[in-house]
Amino acid sequence: MKLAVIPGDGIGPEVVAEGLKVLTGVVPDVQTTDYDLGATRWHRTGELLPDSVLRELRGHDAILLGAVGDPTVPSGILERGLLLRIRFELDHHVNLRPSRLYPGVSGPLAGDQAIDLVVIREGTEGPYAGNGGLLRKDTPHEIATEISLNTYFGVERVVREAFRRAARRPRKHLTLVHKTNVLVHAGQLWSRVVEEVSMEFPDVSVAYCHIDAAMIYLVTDPGRFDVVVTDNLFGDILTDLAAAVSGGIGLAASGNLDPSGANPSMFEPVHGSAPDIAGAGVADPTATVLSIALLLDQQGLPEAARRVEAAVAFDLATRQPGSTGRTSAIGDRLAALASS
Amino acid sequence: MKLAVIPGDGIGPEVVAEGLKVLTGVVPDVQTTDYDLGATRWHRTGELLPDSVLRELRGHDAILLGAVGDPTVPSGILERGLLLRIRFELDHHVNLRPSRLYPGVSGPLAGDQAIDLVVIREGTEGPYAGNGGLLRKDTPHEIATEISLNTYFGVERVVREAFRRAARRPRKHLTLVHKTNVLVHAGQLWSRVVEEVSMEFPDVSVAYCHIDAAMIYLVTDPGRFDVVVTDNLFGDILTDLAAAVSGGIGLAASGNLDPSGANPSMFEPVHGSAPDIAGAGVADPTATVLSIALLLDQQGLPEAARRVEAAVAFDLATRQPGSTGRTSAIGDRLAALASS
């Protein structure tokens, strides 16, 4: 497996090191190439994602990203110039974000909650398309627009992938989350596509939920969700809440997939570069290790993926309450568990 | 006070009756006119909001709405034809949504949470402007757009109102919630306006939070929020979550305000018409009564508003755990407390 690695900034390199420890423990033949991208490179050279690097990334089987950013980079620079650019250039239309409340992990909700859902967030269009503009900028007559672009092509392929994944899960339940009663144009398209594609998946039960109502359910009855399919912006919002109620973004994994295989998919923990604890060796690499499980699954190694996820589940269930441990100790333990 | 009343459908008339009981208990001189709008009227006549009714509504000091809708009305009809039409026609640009976790109320979050925040949601533009369309409808080449419109005029007036309200609160803290790193055009406008207006309110501390991060904070540290200002769609999403973590939308009040006074403001509980319990006399009228408090405050009767809110706080703190009570009994109790 040829893996491009973008360690990034802050705790990025620390968690990536542990992820690779686990990965190389379960797959003997991993060939990695490091790419120096992120805040540090931008400060030094002004470069975000040179075309030559993008070309090289394309030559790999997959990409692993730690985290990028530091407080001195103006907001939006790395997001649009690096993270979103990769998602759009490599056609990462399936943004896969599972949320599971593992035994032993206490979330912020009271009472017993069984959370095991996966959000399939569209990754290449919607309000993230970058369309929009300013008229009469910096005057009292300024108008700012943001245009959400939704294509049948783009919606159909992500909805189909969501149905495929729902069909493989025990509960076989898919929920479309949108705001069809207000965003009627996009809402019509999403609803029509879900209805159409559902015909091909008679075993999958389908539900619809407005984004605002989804907020309520995620804190009062998260167990109702199995597979959720939604647009780029709703997915951004929903997955942070789903992560928060299942133990925090410190445990949240994600995959930016091009399931067609035409481009390498990219795997990354949802958390940021956490500059406040960078270098201290205390960052929890679990979200990165869970992202490795997603990577293995996508690379056609579901057995290895299951072993990595089981290692995480075991580790979380048996950690001393309140203890977090050192980054490398957790990585060692997970690597040993996964390869045992 | 000349009050237009739209009882609506389902539990709407039931909760409105209790709201009026409380209102007339604290203000002697209320003259009400009922307007039959909602699902029932639409089924009977096909009418949503006749122009003549809209004209009559304008002649009142304020509007009280219960809830509209039933499961047989296609999604979007009443929302856009009635609720949003009123907000837009009557220039309800300040959508006021306080969330407070009252003593005695248990929310879904574990641990002690002190929640006392108010979201000021823009109400007349953003993605709710109704702009957008479909190209190549119902074909595999369909494109659906939704356009978020943000004007300096529209953003400035709601941001200013948010600062005004923040300045009157003990903590004097205002948070802008947006997604400025992705929705850069609208984000720039909102950020610029907050910065500009903040100059006039040196006592108010200002923070910024991405909408996705706000999700996390609302379930892990909701106490950090005091006044939140945000756009129409983010406000829709945020306020349902804020309501959920502070006891549920059964307690959530809202005001759709035109602070200029040019148009009557409208007050409504955030919950819907709950057809499943309609007519049973068990709906909790508390959200409507709290909306009455907002109405009183906006009508220049802050003393009476405080009495109504104190009555609710007392009632919630002393209710038997788990008991909900009958709609009219709760209304009687709140009316007696508020006018005592």
Ligand SMILES: CC(C)[C@H](C(=O)O)[C@@H](O)C(=O)O
């Ligand atoms: C960093 C930002 C551009 C990104 C997004 O909005 O998609 C992040 O919030 C995420 O969810 O991966």
Ligand SMILES: CC(C)[C@H](C(=O)O)[C@@H](O)C(=O)O
């Ligand atoms: C009914 C719907 C149009 C409305 C909205 O989206 O504003 C509701 O969710 C609300 O929050 O008042």
